[in-house]
Amino acid sequence: MNHNQSGNSILYKYLDINGAKMMLYYSDLQFTNATKFNDPFDCHPSLIDFSKVPLERCKGWTPDIIELLESDRYRRYRERAWVCCLSKVFDSLLMWSYYNSHKGVCIGLNMEKVAKHLNVSHGMVVANSGYEVQYRDIIEKPDYFQDEIDFYHYQMCTKGKDWKHEQEVRMFILDPSPSSMKLLPNQDDKNGPIDWKEVRAFPEIGGECFESIYLGVNMDKNEAEKIIKTAKTFNPDIKIYQMEINSNAFRLDAKRKK
Template structure:
């Protein structure tokens, strides 16, 4: 059974994603939570005896491990998706007060779309379900490397649990998929902060499984998107209009039936 994950976007971001058929990856240091992927999530105090048998002092090992964690954060790009499509908070925060859309993506087809050179180290993004905690349960930085990497990439505060986030994580993505904004392109290369530059992974049209339109979406924008996705993106895409539930504080999707006129022209 296909695993569908969701991306909440305002109209501008949605049209860019649909029109360009890609998925945006953001540097781990540039996210909206200052604790995200932070080196302080790990404990560097208990240096293993095996590392202290040589001439290198304990403090050096502590600084090295924390610096490695900082470098990992600065060299990792990720894409945040959600398990749910009806979060009132996310519709308000990420969809410009319910005026945007939520895109349903088929995870299996996304992974099939990954181009051969997208990652410099890993062939495909690592898929991680975010874990939420009330306190920082700092594991030893000297545990197995993959366990430490995963903990740093997938740990968030309990306050974010409503997002039910799933992350696609790509350490050191290839620079050929990096795209400058017009503002960034005006500056000399020497002063670019590479952490602020997004990477975009191309997607096949079949990756787009569904689109949910916000309660307050502009009807003209909605119609433009419907016409485009059915003709240019994926003729089998499922479309829904989010509505206010009359009996509960809950959003309710209503299926939008396809019209013959939507599919008449290619």
């Protein structure tokens, strides 16, 4: 196993109500283009140091041109990559707050079963096993011409330390197949051509992949019943939990629903 590859058999996806309904109804995973995340450093070529060009690499070109050519390759990698973001934890106060104000859902996924549904039919390169995000300072960026690391995975799975609470694990698809691409409900071409990088990839997975569902502390009861009904349609054995406030600590507890 790659040293950055996650060994977690269950990973979690935080969603608002609408996102959870869509994911459960269509039994799929959402992959977002790597240029469209809220962190401008995410998957950015500037995470790697291309500036120390050895003279033997120039071959008649200036070091500046070699630096530009190599960094541009990783800029294009970023534009071609679609990423699915998951977490190792289901009870993060910050994650529940950021994604759905404790009114949404966290879905537990059996990653061994998920991996069986993701294959080369979904894109040119498909990472169907999760890779743990590494949280670093940007001053630690590696030397492209000297360090011996997997620079593509480094680019896809490196974030600033401010995001460490997410405990993120990622899967990614390079050049998703057209059959996996779907417009979001609010996307249309009435105002001109749609930016292809705004389109999400939604490869389908089986209902057996949905291992558990966690309902937010502030979730509407009627919405909760709809979510449970939809989930049990795909997997009658899915585990349902209600998140509750722990009165003795700043912590969320998960209570199994019968």
